[in-house]
Amino acid sequence: MNFVFPPQTAVVPVAGSDAMFPVHRIYCVGRNYVEHAKEMGATGREAPFFFMKPADAVLPVAHGTIGEMPYPGMTNDLHHEVELVVAIGKGGTNIAAADATQHVWGYAVGLDMTRRDLQGEAKKLGRPWCTGKGFDFSAPISPIHPITETGSIVQGEIRLDVNGATRQNSNMEKLIWNVAETIEHLSKYYALQPGDLIFTGTPEGVAAVRQGDLLEATIESVGDLRVRIV
Numbered sequence: 001m002n003f004v005f006p007p008q009t010a011v012v013p014v015a016g017s018d019a020m021f022p023v024h025r026i027y028c029v030g031r032n033y034v035e036h037a038k039e040m041g042a043t044g045r046e047a048p049f050f051f052m053k054p055a056d057a058v059l060p061v062a063h064g065t066i067g068e069m070p071y072p073g074m075t076n077d078l079h080h081e082v083e084l085v086v087a088i089g090k091g092g093t094n095i096a097a098a099d100a101t102q103h104v105w106g107y108a109v110g111l112d113m114t115r116r117d118l119q120g121e122a123k124k125l126g127r128p129w130c131t132g133k134g135f136d137f138s139a140p141i142s143p144i145h146p147i148t149e150t151g152s153i154v155q156g157e158i159r160l161d162v163n164g165a166t167r168q169n170s171n172m173e174k175l176i177w178n179v180a181e182t183i184e185h186l187s188k189y190y191a192l193q194p195g196d197l198i199f200t201g202t203p204e205g206v207a208a209v210r211q212g213d214l215l216e217a218t219i220e221s222v223g224d225l226r227v228r229i230v
């Protein structure tokens with residue numbers, strides 16, 4: 001094909017392999033843990049809602065290394081949100097929760113980095129969240145672990161330490177909408193495709209980070225992700 005310049009594909013490494021997972025889209029679930037929904041001002045169970053990041057917002061971090069995330073411009077309030085990431089291997093629409101696991105290729109540890117001041121302003125003004133959520137390097141991510149090795153994930157510890165102090169610590173069994181239910185809802189709105197990533201939401205404890213901070217995220221059955229803000 002005669003491209004006018006080389007096409008770019010965002011990729012995330014597969015754990016324990018030289019294979020690469022090409023990223024198609026990044027979907028994110030908002031307010032998907034009860035205690036986080038409360039800290040963001042929600043009351044009661046609401047239907048899941050979604051936002052997106054550009055595919056090339058991923059910042060892949062190889063196993064055993066520390067990724068470097070540049071502190072972004074236009075914010076004074078960069079927040080961490082540790083999240084289980086689901087990697088889709090088989091597409092579909094109107095996927096029933098009971099069938100959802102067949103569409104999962106694997107899992108990764110992710111950070112939904114957020115310019116909270118811009119997101120807050122957008123909420124107040126009824127404007128889109130794009131600048132608050134979908135900026136460059138806003139999606140640090142570990143290698144993807146195939147579901148054939150992890151099994152289906154429905155519970156397990158999810159934790160984030162900053163400079164050695166625990167900021168977020170919960171269990172994925174506390175997801176308001178679990179992975180299967182999230183896929184069911186999301187696939188009503190979009191045709192899921194191989195290569196889609198779903199950031200499934202963060203537990204309570206979101207807070208600001210500064211240049212120099214070391215973020216260490218751990219998800220049981222998946223692995224860890226270390227990122228320094230530079």
Ligand code: MN
Binds near residue numbers: 029030081112
């Ligand atoms: Mn999030």
